[in-house]
Structure formats: C-alpha cells, structure tokens
Amino acid sequence: MKKHSVSPLLALLFAFVFITPVLASATTAAVPADIAQKLLIEGNQRFVTDKYTMPQIGQERRSKLTEVQHPFAVIVSCSDSRVPPEIIFNQGLGDLFVVRVAGNVLDSLELGSVEYAVEHLGTKLIVVLGHEKCGAVKATVDGGDIPPNIAAIAAKIQPAVDTARAANSSNIYEASADANISNMVAHLHADPLLAHIDGVIIVGAKYHLESGQVELIK
Ligand SMILES: [Zn+2]
Structure with missing residues (x-):
C-alpha cells in the first residue's frame, strides 16, 4: 500500500x-488577444522608458523557429523608417507578423497577409498602427501631381482626408491619419474570413514620434 x-x-x-x-x-x-495586447503595451513601455530588453533574436530562438512560427500579433504599419514595429514594441524573432505599407492601408494583398496570419498561424490580435507626421497622409492631403503607384496609396487614404475635412479639423494631417487608422480597422472588421474566426480582436493605434509612445485608439 x-x-x-x-x-x-x-x-x-x-x-x-x-x-x-x-x-x-x-x-x-495561440496567445489570446488580450494577453497579446498586454505584451505589446509592456514592450512599448520598455521602449519609451529606455528600459529596452534584448529581444529573443539569438541562435536558440532561430533554431526554435525553423519549423514553426506563432506570432502573437499582426501589425499593419506604415513603412516609415521611424516606426519599426519590432523595435517600438521591443519584440524578437517570431513574435510579430508585420504587414508594412506606406500609409498603413489595406488592399487585397495586405488583407491576404493578415488573413494568412490569423487563419494559418493562429494569431488573435490585429493592430493597425499609424503614426504622427505620416508622409503618405501628407501627400494625400496636399494632393497635386502624384505618380500612379503612389496615387494608388493616396486613393486608399483619401476617404480619411474627406472625413477630416468634413469635420473642420484644426490639424488636417493628424485628423486624417487618425481617420485612416479607424477606416482600416473598419475594413478589417468587414473582412468575412476574419469575422468567422473566434477570439480575434482588431485595434487601432498611433505612434508618437518623439515620446515613442503607442497610443491605443478606442
Ligand atoms: Zn507613414
């Protein structure tokens, strides 16, 4: 006994x-979206306060990622050199699935990338990350003679500029950037594939150039 x-x-x-x-x-x-959001906020806080920790980018991490990846967040961000998601969120290899395009806009190619991460990699949190003083937004607001491929980006941003103008916003550039973030979040919410996957959360956020702070947009 x-x-x-x-x-x-x-x-x-x-x-x-x-x-x-x-x-x-x-x-x-499959990191739940609320925990993923907490990880991003904590990482950004380390970045903002200069308490940046060495992210997992070494040989051990690389070896673990050769066959599989489970990024805990999708970041749809602008291509701007001042807003690299892995750095401003203090994350390492395999942590973030990043879709970068000037003006953080979404067309079929970008949507397909987001869908891939959510459907095949199990990512639950999607962040649309805009930023202050965005050149793509400024080009759209200023208008004028824009080359065709850049015009394709501007066409995606234009509805946000229209919204900001209709609201008589005092800062047309930042109001347009904010509206553009909201429009892209709405675009993702309207995606039928994403709507059918449980636990997915889509949020908008704006990066502040000087403070380094990422502000979540409700
Ligand atoms: Zn930008």
Whole structure:
C-alpha cells in the first residue's frame, strides 16, 4: 500500500516536469488577444522608458523557429523608417507578423497577409498602427501631381482626408491619419474570413514620434 501512496506524487512530479512545458508551448501557439495586447503595451513601455530588453533574436530562438512560427500579433504599419514595429514594441524573432505599407492601408494583398496570419498561424490580435507626421497622409492631403503607384496609396487614404475635412479639423494631417487608422480597422472588421474566426480582436493605434509612445485608439 505504501508503494501506491508514492505513485501519485511521482505522477504529479512527472506532470510538472514534462507536461507543464507542453502546456506552455500550446499557450504560445495561440496567445489570446488580450494577453497579446498586454505584451505589446509592456514592450512599448520598455521602449519609451529606455528600459529596452534584448529581444529573443539569438541562435536558440532561430533554431526554435525553423519549423514553426506563432506570432502573437499582426501589425499593419506604415513603412516609415521611424516606426519599426519590432523595435517600438521591443519584440524578437517570431513574435510579430508585420504587414508594412506606406500609409498603413489595406488592399487585397495586405488583407491576404493578415488573413494568412490569423487563419494559418493562429494569431488573435490585429493592430493597425499609424503614426504622427505620416508622409503618405501628407501627400494625400496636399494632393497635386502624384505618380500612379503612389496615387494608388493616396486613393486608399483619401476617404480619411474627406472625413477630416468634413469635420473642420484644426490639424488636417493628424485628423486624417487618425481617420485612416479607424477606416482600416473598419475594413478589417468587414473582412468575412476574419469575422468567422473566434477570439480575434482588431485595434487601432498611433505612434508618437518623439515620446515613442503607442497610443491605443478606442
Ligand atoms: Zn507613414
């Protein structure tokens, strides 16, 4: 009988040593959107306060990622050199699935990229990240003679400029950037594929150039 009383303890120990890591990695495979958002906010806070920690980019991390990736957030951001998502959120390899295009706009190609991350990689949080003093937004507001490919981007931003103008915004550039973020969030909400996947959260955010702060837009 004594022998049997030891077995459950051993089983418990086994569970802690061998099963807990498996559960942990399963959690990593589909990080809930609210936890993903917390990870981004904490990472940005480290960046803002100059308490930047070395992200996981070493050999061990690279080896772990050769066969699989489970990025915990999709970031749709502007291509602007001052707004690199991995840096401003203090994240490493395999953490973020980043779709970058001037003006953080969404067309079929960008939407397809977002859908891929959500459907195939299990990512639950999507962030549309705009920023202050966006050149693509400024070009759209200023108008004039824009080359065709840049005009394609401007055409996507134009509805936001129209919204900002209709509201008589005092700062037409920033109001347009804000409206553009909201429009792209709405665009993602209207995506039928994303709408059918449980637990997906889509948020807008704006990066402030000087402070480094990412402000979530409600
Ligand atoms: Zn920009």
